[in-house]
Amino acid sequence: MIKIYGSPKSSSGRCFWCLEEIGQAYEPQAINFKEKEHKSPAYLEINPNGKVPALIDGEFKVWESMAINFYLAEAYKPELLGQNPQEKGLVHQWSIWAIADLQPPLIEIFIQLVFVPEERRNHDVIKKAQEKLPTLLQTLDNELKRGPFLVGNSFSLADLNAASVVSICQEIKFDLTAFKNIQNWLNEISQRPAFKKYQALN
Ligand SMILES: N[C@@H](CCC(=O)N[C@@H](CS)C(=O)NCC(=O)O)C(=O)O
Structure with missing residues (x-):
């Protein structure tokens, strides 16, 4: 299932909205900024910039909120x-x-x-x-x-x-x-x- 990292209140918000528009199931992945989880080695493997959002779809990883949205639209709702x-x-x-x-x-x-x-x-x-x-x-x-x-x-x-x-x-x-x-x-x-x-x- 698609995983989206970060809170809907952050730059990840526009990706949550896009996920709702394309109608695909997804799993939100909370990132604890206070614990510096966004700078942890495990998260830097997903987004080397240490920022949210990032998205994983199967084996595919993508970061940058608008790039994520272009990917989601291309993959699941190209009419967008x-x-x-x-x-x-x-x-x-x-x-x-x-x-x-x-x-x-x-x-x-x-x-x-x-x-x-x-x-x-x-x-x-x-x-x-x-x-x-x-x-x-x-x-x-x-x-x-x-x-x-x-x-x-x-x-x-x-x-x-x-x-x-x-x-x-x-x-x-x-x-x-x-x-x-x-x-x-x-x-x-x-x-x-x-x-x-x-x-x-x-
Ligand atoms: N251009 C990036 C900006 C991402 C961004 O600045 N995210 C903030 C949260 S809204 C962040 O993760 N900041 C943590 C940091 O800079 O260390 C995008 O749109 O994806």
């Missing part, structure tokens, strides 16, 4: 990857944009607010990261004027991967009111049975 080469290109485009451009400022703020004690918080880091967000989110919002999904006419891995990154806005209490298309898109996606199952894991 788009209907033709152009759609597939756009599914990659939005996934890579989300992790490479949108996620870094969100994570900088998240780390400051969640992990750094208030007296040591770097407000300059928070401010600079916050300043990057409106332009990035406007790019996404503009695209979503076209329709309810990022690519083509149906839900794809682009929606799952990008929404999993945008959802960090809620955790850092970044106000999305100005981005109506993003809000409508998130509302639509949150009605998906697989998303509800994933949310129930948290």
Whole structure:
């Protein structure tokens, strides 16, 4: 059976959601960060970066949350990857944009607010990261004027991967009111049975 390492509340979350979308049975494998289990020799055999998520499917091991999701879609639900080469290109485009451009400022703020004690918080880091967000989110919002999904006419891995990154806005209490298309898109996606199952894991 497929094994997924890490908690649904971590970067593994988007893989739990993808596992629910593909409808395959899986076994969550908790990793105890306090005990440094993610740096243990046994775990480093699975992910040499010492991070979650990682996934094992039979003899096959893969790490990096979005790479895991591309593997799961390819192996079990290829329609999530788009209907033709152009759609597939756009599914990659939005996934890579989300992790490479949108996620870094969100994570900088998240780390400051969640992990750094208030007296040591770097407000300059928070401010600079916050300043990057409106332009990035406007790019996404503009695209979503076209329709309810990022690519083509149906839900794809682009929606799952990008929404999993945008959802960090809620955790850092970044106000999305100005981005109506993003809000409508998130509302639509949150009605998906697989998303509800994933949310129930948290
Ligand atoms: N780019 C990686 C990021 C993974 C990541 O940073 N995971 C965090 C938890 S959310 C982690 O394992 N941190 C432990 C560490 O860096 O030592 C992915 O998306 O899979």
